[in-house]
Amino acid sequence: MVALIARENLSKSAAAAVDKLLAENPTAQSLNPYCKDVPADSMAVASTWADDVRRGEKNGPWHYVDIPLYVTATSGPLDKWCDPIGPARPDGTKPGCVTSALEYELKILRDPKQSGADRTNALRYVIHFVGDMHQPLHDSDNEDSGGNCTAMKFFDEPNPWNLHAIWDFKLIQKDLTTRKVTQTSYAKDLNVQFVAKFRDSHLDASDPVKWAWEGHELAVKTTYGALRPAIAIEKENAKTGCDAERAKVTALGITIGDAYYDASITPTREALAKAGYRLAALLNATF
Numbered sequence: 001m002v003a004l005i006a007r008e009n010l011s012k013s014a015a016a017a018v019d020k021l022l023a024e025n026p027t028a029q030s031l032n033p034y035c036k037d038v039p040a041d042s043m044a045v046a047s048t049w050a051d052d053v054r055r056g057e058k059n060g061p062w063h064y065v066d067i068p069l070y071v072t073a074t075s076g077p078l079d080k081w082c083d084p085i086g087p088a089r090p091d092g093t094k095p096g097c098v099t100s101a102l103e104y105e106l107k108i109l110r111d112p113k114q115s116g117a118d119r120t121n122a123l124r125y126v127i128h129f130v131g132d133m134h135q136p137l138h139d140s141d142n143e144d145s146g147g148n149c150t151a152m153k154f155f156d157e158p159n160p161w162n163l164h165a166i167w168d169f170k171l172i173q174k175d176l177t178t179r180k181v182t183q184t185s186y187a188k189d190l191n192v193q194f195v196a197k198f199r200d201s202h203l204d205a206s207d208p209v210k211w212a213w214e215g216h217e218l219a220v221k222t223t224y225g226a227l228r229p230a231i232a233i234e235k236e237n238a239k240t241g242c243d244a245e246r247a248k249v250t251a252l253g254i255t256i257g258d259a260y261y262d263a264s265i266t267p268t269r270e271a272l273a274k275a276g277y278r279l280a281a282l283l284n285a286t287f
């Protein structure tokens, strides 16, 4: 969705450069994409590649920055929760977080001395990480792996969902179903709705650290803050772990219903739109 909104706002030269890179440097045939339900747009297709290679590349932490939920600051450096990009550790895992990884990949994308293949993969990472950062649970953590270690009811669905999945796709899918629209027309609608409000203002286009803080604020206020009953905010050094958090949250018997959906859907739509404009601004400044 973020890629589709960005597409609506690319300059002619950026759109041509992006399409050329992606056409000339296809992904490996052996790669079996997890996300199949993708509109026929080269950027949308490229947007989920980073998740497909995450395990093999051992760079999972590049997709998020775990600012603890108890943090009350709303700005400042993220060094405490973000490793700089550096050589792989002895076990092969790569240090980094979403803000350092975005900066690193943007540099590769913008370096004409890099190979076309490397610049194209950098483009795939940039598209993906801008999207990830605008999902508040990629900027926040409550000892629960960014909401992954939770379980709650989603309306009347029989099986529980974790909060991370609810913010990755459940809220958006419900919005699509309610409006009876395709992904492509949803993206176009969001663009029309928010273009005047966000495209040329409130963007902080070259400051991803600000975007991470924005996501963290949304997590405090709404993603966790609107849950009833509330999940306790874990204190520093709680180190409770995934199983304990999931058990704790399950015992609360939280249901995501109309009140939570109503509180969350506007900020979700706004985050998609902002991510699209920010991604477009990065690419327009690149090409």
Ligand SMILES: [Zn+2]
Pocket: 050, 051, 063, 128, 132
């Ligand atoms: Zn990701």
